[in-house]
Amino acid sequence: MALLTKAPRGTADILPESAALYRFLEDRFIETATAYGFREIRTPVFEHTELFNRSVGETTDVVQKEMYTFNDNGGRSITLRPEGTAGVARAVLEHGLTGDAMPLKLFYITSCYRYEKPQAGRLREFHQFGVEYFGSEDPAADAETIALADGFLSSLEIGDYSLRINSIGCPACRAEYHKALKGYFEKNLDRMCGNCRERFGRNPMRLLDCKVPECHEIAAGAPSILDYLCDGCRAHFTGVQRQLNVLEIPFEIDPHIVRGLDYYTRTVFEFVSDALGAQATVCGGGRYDGLLQELGGKPVPALGFGMGEERLRLIYENARPENDELLPETDVYLIAADDAAKDTVTRTVNDLRRCGMNAERDVCGRSVKAQMKYAGRLGANFTMILGGDELAKGFAAIRNMKTGETGTLPLKDLASEILIYIGDYYLSQLDGEDDGPDEPSARSAPENAPGLTVLRGGKDE
Ligand code: ATP
Numbered sequence: 176m177a178l179l180t181k182a183p184r185g186t187a188d189i190l191p192e193s194a195a196l197y198r199f200l201e202d203r204f205i206e207t208a209t210a211y212g213f214r215e216i217r218t219p220v221f222e223h224t225e226l227f228n229r230s231v232g233e234t235t236d237v238v239q240k241e242m243y244t245f246n247d248n249g250g251r252s253i254t255l256r257p258e259g260t261a262g263v264a265r266a267v268l269e270h271g272l273t274g275d276a277m278p279l280k281l282f283y284i285t286s287c288y289r290y291e292k293p294q295a296g297r298l299r300e301f302h303q304f305g306v307e308y309f310g311s312e313d314p315a316a317d318a319e320t321i322a323l324a325d326g327f328l329s330s331l332e333i334g335d336y337s338l339r340i341n342s343i344g345c346p347a348c349r350a351e352y353h354k355a356l357k358g359y360f361e362k363n364l365d366r367m368c369g370n371c372r373e374r375f376g377r378n379p380m381r382l383l384d385c386k387v388p389e390c391h392e393i394a395a396g397a398p399s400i401l402d403y404l405c406d407g408c409r410a411h412f413t414g415v416q417r418q419l420n421v422l423e424i425p426f427e428i429d430p431h432i433v434r435g436l437d438y439y440t441r442t443v444f445e446f447v448s449d450a451l452g453a454q455a456t457v458c459g460g461g462r463y464d465g466l467l468q469e470l471g472g473k474p475v476p477a478l479g480f481g482m483g484e485e486r487l488r489l490i491y492e493n494a495r496p497e498n499d500e501l502l503p504e505t506d507v508y509l510i511a512a513d514d515a516a517k518d519t520v521t522r523t524v525n526d527l528r529r530c531g532m533n534a535e536r537d538v539c540g541r542s543v544k545a546q547m548k549y550a551g552r553l554g555a556n557f558t559m560i561l562g563g564d565e566l567a568k569g570f571a572a573i574r575n576m577k578t579g580e581t582g583t584l585p586l587k588d589l590a591s592e593i594l595i596y597i598g599d600y601y602l603s604q605l606d607g608e609d610d611g612p613d614e615p616s617a618r619s620a621p622e623n624a625p626g627l628t629v630l631r632g633g634k635d636e
């Protein structure tokens with residue numbers, strides 16, 4: 176019954192070591208998004224299939240072949256969300272959120288589902304951080320959204336990544352461009368891959384970002400959207416670049432960025448990292464000024480991005496192979512040397528836990544020696560052995576497992592005594608850090624992202 180002990184293809188269990196890293200990334204993302212004035216929204220894992228057909232677009236790979244769609248017992252066609260924007264846009268319309276003071280700035284952390292060929296950084300169930308920004312057409316909103324993603328990525332100190340931006344215009348200028356593009360690819364189609372030939376009819380812009388080397392070469396010679404932008408879209412794109420310069424965020428213009436979903440207009444952008452190999456894009460986003468109207472609402476300009484958490488994890492682990500410091504530490508392990516001390520150990524451990532301390536004791540009937548060994552395996556910072564002798568004397572020794580130092584604590588109010596003893600040690604560690612030599616801390620801004628020093632820093636901040 177291998178099916179019982181094997182997760183479905185393309186899914187991954189996130190075990191405690193990895194979960195600690197995910198939690199760290201999520202907390203940092205929430206901090207950054209909150210600082211930029213975004214508030215959290217949570218929407219259902221599944222929606223009516225029609226929502227994605229409409230918003231993501233019938234001609235996209237996602238709708239054509241990647242969705243998890245099924246009929247529920249009531250005969251409705253339901254789809255597991257393949258991305259975050261559609262559900263948020265639907266919720267915004269359903270609850271009339273755009274009626275309030277604009278802009279409306281929302282973020283989410285969400286699981287997504289796509290039937291894809293699994294490989295490193297590409298799963299069938301994956302997770303996204305995302306933001307959606309409604310109600311501003313101003314290039315400043317585009318730059319602010321990009322600045323959030325950049326601020327978050329740079330705060331992780333994961334080495335080089337780059338930002339590429341493009342404008343894919345509005346439906347008006349894109350119509351002209353499509354003609355030019357079709358004319359160009361038509362001549363070269365017989366040398367392009369099956370995927371491209373198939374996409375040619377329904378979505379010719381997707382041929383621009385095909386990863387097959389031969390196609391890539393052909394795409395390099397294709398007409399550029401930037402030569403076809405109407406005056407409004409051209410001015411908008413210039414505005415975005417100006418704003419990014421104001422924020423001192425470096426970027427490259429890449430006319431081949433088109434994004435896979437139909438709803439994008441004007442600004443599109445990607446953050447890419449070399450650490451990711453073929454799956455280079457860690458974050459993709461852009462403007463979707465037509466989406467809310469497409470879903471039956473009033474026209475409301477909007478934009479956002481989605482960032483792949485699994486890919487972020489790969490980059491993080493690549494930059495910092497040793498990230499076990501993210502796992503919670505066991506502060507203290509209490510050992511009962513005999514039955515007489517068991518109740519004291521049980522009560523003290525519970526009291527310590529209620530004070531927020533990570534305290535442990537044995538529940539497997541281990542010998543004292545085995546308990547010591549187990550405390551070592553947990554990496555407990557402190558241990559204390561309690562037995563009849565200690566109970567009689569009213570004192571017990573606490574040992575710092577990192578330094579070997581010991582102290583003697585009274586058993587009266589033992590939990591408080593332990594708390595103070597360990598607390599003092601942790602404080603002295605922090606003081607020591609302040610006095611020590613300057614670490615190459617993020618407080619000095621690296622050249623690639625000036626202006627973001629405030630958001631930088633290690634996990635101990
Ligand atoms: P790609 O071209 O790599 O397939 P995409 O354009 O389909 O990406 P988006 O729809 O823009 O991706 O999703 C935003 C981000 O979500 C991507 O940049 C990526 O980091 C992540 N992502 C997308 N699909 C997957 C997947 N199947 N597994 C893991 N992460 C994914």
Ligand code: MG
Binds near residue numbers: 435
């Ligand atoms: Mg994709």
